[in-house]
Amino acid sequence: MKRQDFYYELPEELIAQDPLEDRSSSRLLVLDKESGLVSHHVFKDITDYLHRGDCLVINDTKVIPARLVGSRIGTDARIEVLLLKRKENDIWETLVKPGKKAKIGTKISFGEGILTGEVIDVVEEGNRLIQFSYEGIFEEILDRLGQMPLPPYITHQLEDKNRYQTVYAKHSGSAAAPTAGLHFTPELLEEIQKKGVDIARVTLHVGLGTFRPVKADDILEHHMHSEFFQIDEAAAMKINKAKDTGGKVICVGTTSCRTIESAADKTGHITAKSGWTDIFIYPGYEFKLLDGLITNFHLPESTLIMLVSALAGREHVLAAYEEAVKERYRFFSFGDAMYIG
Structure with a gap:
């Protein structure tokens, strides 16, 4: 399977630069995964596709303000x-720009010395391990000095950090938002629960590997970065209950999908567990748990468009994307949504 099989033309002006004021007023394209039929709605209409006995799986990870701008001690x-993964003892795996200036032993000052870091190692793909020194609580310092690590295709500065968080974000650790969840409001979630839909919270800390372009022509040669996930007993019970009683398991976002598919057994059930996953889902994959997916529109040739193609078929997905371009949908992180069911 070739990377180019997942390419589509996207006019640059359709890349959403800002979130809508009302999260749930974005547009919703509904794709029937069997027939390929497409219909157009607003996101609030998602309740029409969720029924009593279904289970909606959400990723409650919280994005940390992981982008720090500092100066090299000695040269300014x-x-x-960019903080990628917390290791131990205030050591983080990071992406540093410019990398050439970050040799082992380089010391960096942030916020006029409130936070300092020293490069202690170079790991895969040139990422740096940095040991940080500070007084106080790291999270509070990060909240003060850090910026939200918006994807490179968003050129606007975000005025309100919370707009790059879901309303149910709880466990800090992501370098990027699980953006399909940005469309939900507390009111909409309440309405969904009143319909008798269970909401299962799982956690997957999104790394930048999510956005890493597929460079290999043969997609099977692409290496996925590992990300940490956690599923508790309550979430596992809700997901299994839906499966056992004829309900649907509908994931909000590719991250929730990858979490439950990583943890599912061959019988299509799930147990409470935590660990690291580097699951790569592409056409030919047989889903063990997932029945439906709420997602955003993804970059051409990305692992994410490959995942949705595994669910609905490449031809159906690319035809739906073509329709979305024609209808002037907004694309990517702050863009409109899609329901595949």
């Missing part, structure tokens, strides 16, 4: 650091 050269 500007250095940008």
Whole structure:
């Protein structure tokens, strides 16, 4: 299977730069995964596709303000650091720009010395391990000094950090938002629960590997980065109950999908567990748990468009994307949504 099989033309002006004021007023394209039929709605209409006995799976990870801008101690050269994965003892795996200036032993100051970091190792793909030093609570310092790590295709500065968080974000650790969840409001979630739909919370801390372009021509040669996930007993019970009673398991976002598919057994059930996943879902994959997916529109040739193609078929997905372009939908992180069921 070739990377180019998942390409589509997207006019640049359709890349959403700002979130809508009302989260749930975005548009919703509904794709029937069997027939390929497409219909157009607003996101609030998602309740029409959720029924008593179904289970809606959400990813309650919280994005940390992981982008730090500092200066190299000794030369004052500007250095940008993106926190990717917390290791131990205030050591983080990071992406540093410019990388050439971040040799082992380089010391960086942030916020006029409130936070300092030293490069202690170079790991895969040139990422740096940085040991941080500070006084106080790291999360509070990060909240003060850090910026939200918006994807490179968003050129606007975000005025309100919370607009790059879901309303149900709880466990800090992501370098990017699970963006399909950005469309939900507390009121909409309440309405869904009143219909008798169970809401299962899982956690997957989204790494930047999610956005890493597929460079190999043969997609099977693409290497997925691992991400940490956690599923508790309550979530596992809700998902299994839906499966056992004829309800549908509908995931909000590719991250929730990858979480439950990583943890599912061959019988299509799930147990409470935590660990690391590097699952890569592409056409030919047989879903163990997932019945439906709420998602955003993804970059051409990305692992995410490959995942949705595994669910609905490549031809159906690319035809739906073509329709979305024609109808001037908004694309990517702050864009409109799609329901595949």
